[in-house]
Amino acid sequence: MVPLQSFNPYLAIILLLFHLLHFSSIEAQNDGFTVKLIRKSSHLSSNNIQDIVQAPINAYIGQYLMELYIGTPPIKISGTVDTGSDLIWVQCVPCLGCYNQINPMFDPLKSSTYTNISCDSPLCYKPYIGECSPEKRCDYTYGYADSSLTKGVLAQETVTLTSNTGKPISLQGILFGCGHNNTGNFNDHEMGLIGLGGGPTSLVSQIGPLFGGKKFSQCLVPFLTDITISSQMSFGKGSEVLGEGVVTTPLVQREQDMTSYYVTLLGISVEDTYLPMNSTIEKGNMLVDSGTPPNILPQQLYDRVYVEVKNKVPLEPITDDPSLGPQLCYRTQTNLKGPTLTYHFEGANLLLTPIQTFIPPTPETKGVFCLAITNCANSDPGIYGNFAQTNYLIGFDLDRQIVSFKPTDCTKQ
Ligand SMILES: *[C@@H]1O[C@H](CO)[C@@H](O)[C@H](O)[C@H]1NC(C)=O
Ligand SMILES: *[C@@H]1O[C@H](CO)[C@@H](O)[C@H](O)[C@H]1NC(C)=O
Numbered sequence: 001m002v003p004l005q006s007f008n009p010y011l012a013i014i015l016l017l018f019h020l021l022h023f024s025s026i027e028a029q030n031d032g033f034t035v036k037l038i039r040k041s042s043h044l045s046s047n048n049i050q051d052i053v054q055a056p057i058n059a060y061i062g063q064y065l066m067e068l069y070i071g072t073p074p075i076k077i078s079g080t081v082d083t084g085s086d087l088i089w090v091q092c093v094p095c096l097g098c099y100n101q102i103n104p105m106f107d108p109l110k111s112s113t114y115t116n117i118s119c120d121s122p123l124c125y126k127p128y129i130g131e132c133s134p135e136k137r138c139d140y141t142y143g144y145a146d147s148s149l150t151k152g153v154l155a156q157e158t159v160t161l162t163s164n165t166g167k168p169i170s171l172q173g174i175l176f177g178c179g180h181n182n183t184g185n186f187n188d189h190e191m192g193l194i195g196l197g198g199g200p201t202s203l204v205s206q207i208g209p210l211f212g213g214k215k216f217s218q219c220l221v222p223f224l225t226d227i228t229i230s231s232q233m234s235f236g237k238g239s240e241v242l243g244e245g246v247v248t249t250p251l252v253q254r255e256q257d258m259t260s261y262y263v264t265l266l267g268i269s270v271e272d273t274y275l276p277m278n279s280t281i282e283k284g285n286m287l288v289d290s291g292t293p294p295n296i297l298p299q300q301l302y303d304r305v306y307v308e309v310k311n312k313v314p315l316e317p318i319t320d321d322p323s324l325g326p327q328l329c330y331r332t333q334t335n336l337k338g339p340t341l342t343y344h345f346e347g348a349n350l351l352l353t354p355i356q357t358f359i360p361p362t363p364e365t366k367g368v369f370c371l372a373i374t375n376c377a378n379s380d381p382g383i384y385g386n387f388a389q390t391n392y393l394i395g396f397d398l399d400r401q402i403v404s405f406k407p408t409d410c411t412k413q
């Protein structure tokens with residue numbers, strides 16, 4: 001998702017895609033990948049640096065959920081992974097306004113390691129704070145471009161992740177938002193959101209330096225993968241994306257925006273037809289956002305991609321279903337065989353097969369495939385969303401300012 005400070009909403013479009021993705025047949029099963037935890041903080045020592053810090057992620061209705069533990073005793077939290085924002089937050093009791101969630105909400109009073117931050121403290125991160133309350137609480141407000149909003153208290157907690165060898169890794173004093181009033185576009189499996197952007201409050205910025213660098217990698221399983229199948233997100237040393245087939249594109253700094261991962265898109269090929277971005281290619285014209293499902297392209301490029309995809313698919317697009325809106329959709333009982341799209345980023349060509357380009361049918365949308373691309377104003381940056389990121393191992397290296405991609409079957413990662 002994109003925080004409000006950056007630019008404007010795509011709510012309608014995203015809701016449309018959600019409409020297509022909604023299906024009720026998936027069971028909530030979180031016990032398939034339980035990790036063992038010790039009940040006290042293990043001491044972090046830099047000599048076991050060969051361990052890679054990890055957290056499992058899985059797919060649920062267009063979002064990707066990361067599992068980590070917060071508090072003492074540790075409570076399991078499933079939070080949406082979001083490279084487009086920075087704040088880590090969870091729904092907390094007492095709840096002044098919360099969306100429905102299937103698991104109990106986090107109760108700070110039941111954790112011995114929860115600490116409120118004073119408004120006077122340098123830890124009270126001022127960009128999220130309004131007036132200091134009379135009680136000197138560090139009350140935050142954090143909004144997203146789709147008008148979702150979380151409000152609560154900035155606090156510190158112990159967060160527990162796991163090493164690749166299965167050891168729990170407890171990290172004390174992680175800054176997070178205890179959200180007491182949260183509204184918007186969240187599903188009942190999302191207990192909060194894990195900000196993974198480039199700003200100082202994100203998970204990678206907070207823990208990366210403890211583990212050999214501000215970097216992480218992710219491998220998102222395809223959209224409709226069963227929720228019990230997870231892949232691992234890795235942090236710090238050992239998370240680098242290496243080996244055959246790796247391509248790399250530079251991150252671009254834009255204005256004062258420390259959060260977003262901007263990259264430069266030169267053009268898109270539909271099969272072998274190359275469609276360039278508009279002549280004056282602006283550096284950093286797309287951002288890589290795991291919290292947004294579709295790809296969002298500037299209108300001019302979107303229009304050309306739309307026409308070219310339509311030319312290449314030997315089927316009639318659906319025109320008699322208003323609920324699909326302006327999306328390009330097809331009805332077919334067999335999988336779409338093409339076309340393949342290649343995104344030409346500076347230094348990195350990414351080939352996407354139809355399963356990374358078309359939202360497949362759900363039990364409710366029977367046989368309907370829709371192009372997972374929508375449009376934004378020509379002057380806005382586009383978004384490389386989570387759908388197109390699936391089945392790539394993607395490494396974000398903030399120290400080297402690069403993003404690396406390697407085609408990978410994420411269900412086996
Ligand atoms: C919760 O936040 C909403 C949106 O900002 C606000 O309108 C509402 O008054 C808040 N509720 C409480 C109980 O603070
Ligand atoms: C944190 O602040 C809230 C609100 O002022 C208060 O109710 C709660 O007891 C505090 N928690 C701790 C652990 O100090």
Ligand SMILES: *[C@@H]1O[C@H](CO)[C@@H](O)[C@H](O)[C@H]1NC(C)=O
Pocket residue numbers: 278279300378
């Ligand atoms: C590029 O953008 C300019 C200004 O928006 C427009 O006039 C021009 O037609 C565009 N060129 C192409 C090839 O789309």
